[in-house]
Amino acid sequence: MKRFVAWAAFIGGCLYFLLPLVGMTEFSLKMRRGEYSFDAYAKVFEDPNFWATFGYSLTLAAATIVFGVLLVVPTAYWVRLKLPQARPVIEFITLLPLVIPAIVIVFGYIRLYNTSSVLPLTGSGLGTDILLTMGYATLALPYMYRAVDTGLRTIDVATLTEAAQSLGAGWFTILARIILPNVLVAVLSGAFLTLAIVIGEFTMAALLNRPAFGPYMQLLGANRAYEPPALAVIAFAITWGCMGLIQLVTRFSKHERAKA
């Protein structure tokens, strides 16, 4: 009886998650009347705006990841090593993007960095791209910080640092050659989550008027019938691909197996 309930709950859960996906995927294949086809996908891939916006978002995601890693890894490391009493404060700060809506953040940016401000970032394309990257980094902060902090928890940060120092290493060497390689899987988890966030983000990109993938999806969704679900399936595949990559990296990382 217990076994039956467990299986029923499992199957119920699977149906709950899978049915909408199956329905969406099936609908995306029905562009050609009376038969299944990949016409909607072909249309999406033929659209130069798809590649342009996807490429743009991908570039910004890469920039966001680099900036996020450079910001979060040293911060989380330093807090763990020298300022453990500041951890609750830092954790609270990193959680703020979850409670402050993106629209509030972006309006704050526009107000602070408009063309008549001291730092008129919105006055140029590059400036706005930088602003958008900072915005994305802010949105990804809760995920990136937690991923890196969890990674740091699995190693003895203080002793490894002292061991490296006693061997003559400076801070940069310690971070680059000891800490970062040992939390690489955690950093990659944070990076892939950042990628997923950036690819699907709409509010910031739309309000800063940048040609990103999020606004493109919205535009397509408002004007077409079959292409939007095809696009959603593609976006979903990208996200799952990222998750799979995290798993792969974890599995093939030799020293990570030791920690498991």
Next chain:
Amino acid sequence: MAFLDLTNLEKTFGTNRVVKDFSLGIEKGEFISLLGPSGCGKTTVLRMVAGFETPTSGAIRIDGQEVTGHRPNQRNIGMMFQAYALFPNMTVADNVAFGLKVKGVPRDERQSRVEEMLRLIGLPEMAGRFPFQLSGGQQQRVALARALAPSPRVLLLDEPLSALDAKVRVSLRNEIREIQRELGITTIFVTHDQEEAMSISDRIVVMNGGIAEQVGAPFQIYNQPHTRFVAGFVGTLNTLAATVVSPEDGQVSVAGQTVTLAKKPIPAGKGDKVTLALRPEAVAFGRAAGREIVLPATIAEVHFLGSVIRLRVKVDGAIVALDTFNRPDQPPPPIGLATEISFSATDVILLPAD
């Protein structure tokens, strides 16, 4: 001036003075152990030498050079940690080569030094393994090789054997000592295990409450403790309460008998309370040749340990522990048996009363 000179070191955390006016001179190639209970300041002294803690006051000199304000990576000091601290992302060879790489040693030279170090620790075939593929003892050997590879001026060992099982501890401590002698490297070893400290040290610093209670060779520390703490902390100690009868003649009254001690005059007045301390091996069960002081005793506990029988006897209300060798033709004495113990006046350590 000694090779490693610690002068009036003080360390305060908030209002807590962890190390108080600690001075010590260590000669080149000497093996010194800092021995003491948890919280006595031994690790803090070691960490100040390493540069991980900055002294509140005092000075640290290595080979005449003041290093008190130097950062840990500028001191050229090798260190072994209790938790091994091998870099998990690197192979054994990469771990050993790390310090050399940081120093900018050319690749060929680095490789030959790594091979030399791995031969020294007896693990030349483990170069390609990761730390997680090694046992605790092997990891600690690699940590030793890593610490020694850049030819440090001083080697610091922070309880490196604590995490290992008893058998490995003994073999590794002998190996560490052998390698230390071979390389002639000045070494400070922190431990709370007195047997460990006594077995491998040239000198021992017994620490208590942030101060060095006594500095001396293991034989001296064990047989001529200066303070009650040292006497009690190093080895097992039996204590008997006594009253001074004649300080000039070295006579005291203990367990209802007047006995004459070897130490004359006794540094106390007539009628003063003193403590007679005796190591278990100084006490014999029954009357024994060459042990002129005999006291009545009652068997309180008998522990049969195989080759040795540990007895705890009651002497004038105090418990005295002593060991006798097991003899198949002589069963252990029964509990409650009225008997005698004997010891020599020269084996008595005279301490102030509690």
